[in-house]
Amino acid sequence: MSQPTDKPSRVHDLFAAVLGAFAAFCLITSPWNVDTEGPDPFYKGPLIFPIMVLSMMVLASLPACKRLLSPADGSTWQLDGGGFPKKTLAVLGLLIAMLGGLNLIGLEISALAFLAASLHLLGHRGPFKLVVLPLVMTGLIVMIFKYFLDVFFSTPLIAEWLWG
Numbered sequence: 467m468s469q470p471t472d473k474p475s476r477v478h479d480l481f482a483a484v485l486g487a488f489a490a491f492c493l494i495t496s497p498w499n500v501d502t503e504g505p506d507p508f509y510k511g512p513l514i515f516p517i518m519v520l521s522m523m524v525l526a527s528l529p530a531c532k533r534l535l536s537p538a539d540g541s542t543w544q545l546d547g548g549g550f551p552k553k554t555l556a557v558l559g560l561l562i563a564m565l566g567g568l569n570l571i572g573l574e575i576s577a578l579a580f581l582a583a584s585l586h587l588l589g590h591r592g593p594f595k596l597v598v599l600p601l602v603m604t605g606l607i608v609m610i611f612k613y614f615l616d617v618f619f620s621t622p623l624i625a626e627w628l629w630g
Contacts, residue, residue: 476541479530486527493520506616514615557584572622573612578604 492499493516500513560583567576581600590596611617 476534476537476543479534479537482527482530483534486524486531489520489523489527493517493524496520553587556587560584560587569620570623572625573619574604574608575622577607 496513496516500516502513504512506512560580564576564580567579570576571579578600581603582596585595585600612619
């Protein structure tokens with residue numbers, strides 16, 4: 467079990483550097499992993515989202531790589547914290563459920579439910595954070611992916627079951 471410490475931990479930097487290296491590998495190999503033969507232009511094609519996300523991951527890992535190569539005085543390899551990351555794994559479970567919900571209940575409802583449930587789980591209980599923020603973010607997600615990037619989302623299964 468890990469013991470709390472006031473010293474900076476290099477384990478977090480190592481983990482971030484490994485994630486950044488994996489993202490860089492995926493970014494380099496993405497043209498071979500994603501089929502780009504469709505009629506869509508590059509900015510609407512299937513490769514644009516992985517390139518954006520993987521590029522952000524690589525950029526976000528650069529400070530950790532710098533800290534890993536030139537550690538601060540007193541930094542240790544001891545993992546700090548209070549033990550098992552329950553909330554992190556619960557949000558991961560909600561994210562996986564959201565991905566499953568895309569096909570079952572659609573983008574709008576699954577994104578709204580994921581955002582509201584995650585915020586509630588993380589302790590944000592005000593009406594603005596539980597109602598307004600998820601509604602605004604869901605609206606932005608729908609506008610960006612469905613209308614701006616023209617990403618195709620199939621009709622939710624529940625709509626087919628109810629309305630044929």
